[in-house]
Amino acid sequence: MKPTLKLGAAVVALGLVASACGSDGGGGSSEVDVAANEDCATRTQEARDAGELTEVSLQLQWVSQAQFAGYYAAVAECYYVDEGLDVKIVEGGVDIVPQDVLASGDVDYAISWVPKVLGSIEQGAQITNVAQIFERSATTQISFKDKGIAEPADLKGKAVGSWGFGNEWELFAGMQSANVGVDDINLVQQAFDMNAFLAGDIDAAQAMTYNEYAQVLETVNPKTGELYQPEDLNVIDWNDVGTAMLQDAIWAQTEKLSEEAYQEQTVAFIKASIKGWAFVRDNPEDAATIVAESGSELGESHQLWMTNEVNKLIWPSTNGVGIIDAAAWKQTVDIALNTKNETGATIISKEPPATAYSNEYVEQALEELEADGVDTKGEGFEPIEVTLNAGGK
Amino acid sequence: MARIWSRFRAVILGVLGILAVVGAWDMYKAFGPEQGVLVGETRILPRTTDLAMPHSWEMLQRFGEPVTALSGAPDAFNAVYDASLFSLGLAARGWVIGVVVGLLLALLMSGFRIVESALLPWVVLSQTVPLIAIAPLVRRWGSEIEIGSYIWTSQDSVAVIAAYLAFFPVAVGALRGLKSPEATHLDLMRAFGVGWWLTLVTLRIPASVPYLLPALRLGAASAVIGAVVAEVSIGLKGGLGRMVIDYAVAASGDPAKPWAPIFGAVAIGLVAAGAIGLLGLALRPFRLTGVAQ
Numbered sequence: 079m080k081p082t083l084k085l086g087a088a089v090v091a092l093g094l095v096a097s098a099c100g101s102d103g104g105g106g107s108s109e110v111d112v113a114a115n116e117d118c119a120t121r122t123q124e125a126r127d128a129g130e131l132t133e134v135s136l137q138l139q140w141v142s143q144a145q146f147a148g149y150y151a152a153v154a155e156c157y158y159v160d161e162g163l164d165v166k167i168v169e170g171g172v173d174i175v176p177q178d179v180l181a182s183g184d185v186d187y188a189i190s191w192v193p194k195v196l197g198s199i200e201q202g203a204q205i206t207n208v209a210q211i212f213e214r215s216a217t218t219q220i221s222f223k224d225k226g227i228a229e230p231a232d233l234k235g236k237a238v239g240s241w242g243f244g245n246e247w248e249l250f251a252g253m254q255s256a257n258v259g260v261d262d263i264n265l266v267q268q269a270f271d272m273n274a275f276l277a278g279d280i281d282a283a284q285a286m287t288y289n290e291y292a293q294v295l296e297t298v299n300p301k302t303g304e305l306y307q308p309e310d311l312n313v314i315d316w317n318d319v320g321t322a323m324l325q326d327a328i329w330a331q332t333e334k335l336s337e338e339a340y341q342e343q344t345v346a347f348i349k350a351s352i353k354g355w356a357f358v359r360d361n362p363e364d365a366a367t368i369v370a371e372s373g374s375e376l377g378e379s380h381q382l383w384m385t386n387e388v389n390k391l392i393w394p395s396t397n398g399v400g401i402i403d404a405a406a407w408k409q410t411v412d413i414a415l416n417t418k419n420e421t422g423a424t425i426i427s428k429e430p431p432a433t434a435y436s437n438e439y440v441e442q443a444l445e446e447l448e449a450d451g452v453d454t455k456g457e458g459f460e461p462i463e464v465t466l467n468a469g470g471k
Numbered sequence: 472m473a474r475i476w477s478r479f480r481a482v483i484l485g486v487l488g489i490l491a492v493v494g495a496w497d498m499y500k501a502f503g504p505e506q507g508v509l510v511g512e513t514r515i516l517p518r519t520t521d522l523a524m525p526h527s528w529e530m531l532q533r534f535g536e537p538v539t540a541l542s543g544a545p546d547a548f549n550a551v552y553d554a555s556l557f558s559l560g561l562a563a564r565g566w567v568i569g570v571v572v573g574l575l576l577a578l579l580m581s582g583f584r585i586v587e588s589a590l591l592p593w594v595v596l597s598q599t600v601p602l603i604a605i606a607p608l609v610r611r612w613g614s615e616i617e618i619g620s621y622i623w624t625s626q627d628s629v630a631v632i633a634a635y636l637a638f639f640p641v642a643v644g645a646l647r648g649l650k651s652p653e654a655t656h657l658d659l660m661r662a663f664g665v666g667w668w669l670t671l672v673t674l675r676i677p678a679s680v681p682y683l684l685p686a687l688r689l690g691a692a693s694a695v696i697g698a699v700v701a702e703v704s705i706g707l708k709g710g711l712g713r714m715v716i717d718y719a720v721a722a723s724g725d726p727a728k729p730w731a732p733i734f735g736a737v738a739i740g741l742v743a744a745g746a747i748g749l750l751g752l753a754l755r756p757f758r759l760t761g762v763a764q
Binding site for chain 2: 140141142169170171172173174175178179182184269270271272273276277289293294296297298370373374375376377378380468469470471
């Protein structure tokens with residue numbers, strides 16, 4: 079081999095590495111680039127240049143999807159800018175624990191489920207629920223009609239799917255209420271997809287109304303050649319069973335809440351976020367588009383389905399969006415204290431501190447919103463009809 | 472014919488290998504039992520349903536279809552291509568960092584006995600820490616780093632995690648290589664009064680090449696895995712790891728779709744290994760012994 083050829087080979091090898099280094103392919107950060115309309119984009123830039131905005135970051139629980147549509151809408155419609163906030167949305171990942179990121183001070187606010195955070199608070203995380211956005215739980219246990227699982231008692235002796243990692247408590251509480259022990263079922267670890275359920279390995283699978291339930295309805299039933307229909311499924315809804323726990327809430331740093339600036343910022347942040355959710359209620363199609371254009375890879379009909387289902391979790395709101403209902407909070411805490419999982423552990427061993435939640439900021443935000451004429455209860459809310467396509471496309 | 476064979480032997484065998492895998496897949500799908508092969512309760516071969524095993528041509532076809540029905544959505548091939556380049560870029564950055572760190576560690580360890588005794592256990596221990604434990608930590612620590620005007624991004628976190636996996640085989644392989652010259656050769660160097668540096672350049676480094684090349688290749692594979700897994704772990708957008716999560720939602724309704732990023736990962740793994748192969752070609756004169764492939 080000639081030396082020049084050798085040199086050439088080395089150059090090619092290095093070139094490959096270098097060219098790979100250079101290509102960025104757009105994106106590439108955990109921060110979401112929310113697709114705002116032109117008007118709002120200009121306004122945001124102007125306010126940013128004028129130094130009128132306070133930078134605020136929000137840690138999501140998962141990657142971009144319509145579950146968080148309200149926050150995206152608040153960015154895209156400039157509701158945050160109106161409140162003097164420059165909000166950066168930070169996506170989650172498989173191993174990102176939002177409450178840990180918040181407690182360590184890396185972000186200003188985080189979205190997380192109450193039961194998951196209660197455990198962290200007992201471990202010493204200093205964070206406070208300042209707005210309970212989702213009033214209802216979206217977790218269900220679904221099964222095909224022929225399995226005959228209509229209520230928690232029917233789970234006995236069945237293969238029951240669960241994701242674990244703190245998603246199992248409503249299921250276990252529901253089983254406990256029906257005197258079904260963890261040993262009475264065959265607990266199956268569930269993956270991200272519903273294939274094990276569709277193949278029959280899982281009799282009753284965990285499913286979020288806004289995601290996995292739709293995944294099943296987007297699949298062709300080999301028997302009929304059509305998509306599976308809601309009539310094919312039994313759904314155990316933990317809201318009906320009475321073992322629902324509070325889900326998506328806005329969490330803030332407890333210690334910083336003693337600072338006046340952070341208090342004001344928290345009120346402003348909640349106010350604009352709720353306004354964003356009101357936008358999602360009134361314009362579900364636009365909201366789904368905003369989320370899709372902000373980098374969510376979900377299919378179009380799946381995204382709209384998710385938007386619509388999330389709306390149902392919020393609207394109509396009994397006390398005004400964000401108010402932490404004392405009874406619902408108590409139910410969540412009771413389940414967290416008294417429900418044992420398959421290892422015999424409970425989420426918490428003692429009542430959470432009084433700082434675990436506060437209605438102070440959301441009440442002020444709601445007051446201001448009502449003064450602005452924003453409907454924060456949505457009494458007349460009607461969900462839209464979403465037709466799912468195969469594969470959610 | 473014989474000339475064609477001898478010239479393109481590697482290519483022909485490579486293509487045949489791929490065809491064999493594809494053929495085995497579709498043959499099993501066509502003739503295997505629908506419920507898979509079970510030994511007792513344990514399934515040792517998968518189900519052959521369309522859900523579990525899409526036809527190979529369906530997976531190929533899926534590349535040509537748009538990712539979503541959204542107007543302006545790219546077709547799956549373009550999306551996977553972009554994501555593959557992105558992940559390969561991060562893996563390459565990780566590999567370069569890993570190789571530099573690994574070589575430095577090996578140099579230190581080969582130079583000082585005491586350093587080897589002190590460091591080597593830690594190098595081995597470092598690989599027993601699960602990736603899912605360090606990934607969020609790296610992102611969190613990283614977010615506090617600011618060097619001048621340079622702000623740490625999640626991309627840097629992923630590259631560092633890839634490097635964390637890549638440095639290990641390099642450190643161990645290079646150490647072995649640097650210590651590989653025979654005692655007589657080293658004695659000769661010493662007898663001539665040749666210093667540490669010159670011994671390193673003229674004897675130890677050339678002697679280490681046969682050990683180093685497989686280590687570099689292992690490091691490249693580790694860097695690719697590290698980059699993809701770290702993307703999953705911290706949810707970084709743009710690469711294959713994130714695509715795996717995003718596409719998993721379609722696993723039931725559009726079963727061919729989640730396979731697309733998997734093929735992307737295979738492709739960048741091959742590119743990474745191929746790049747090291749080229750490097751090996753350049754270092755051919757130093758391959759004195761037959762250790763390397």
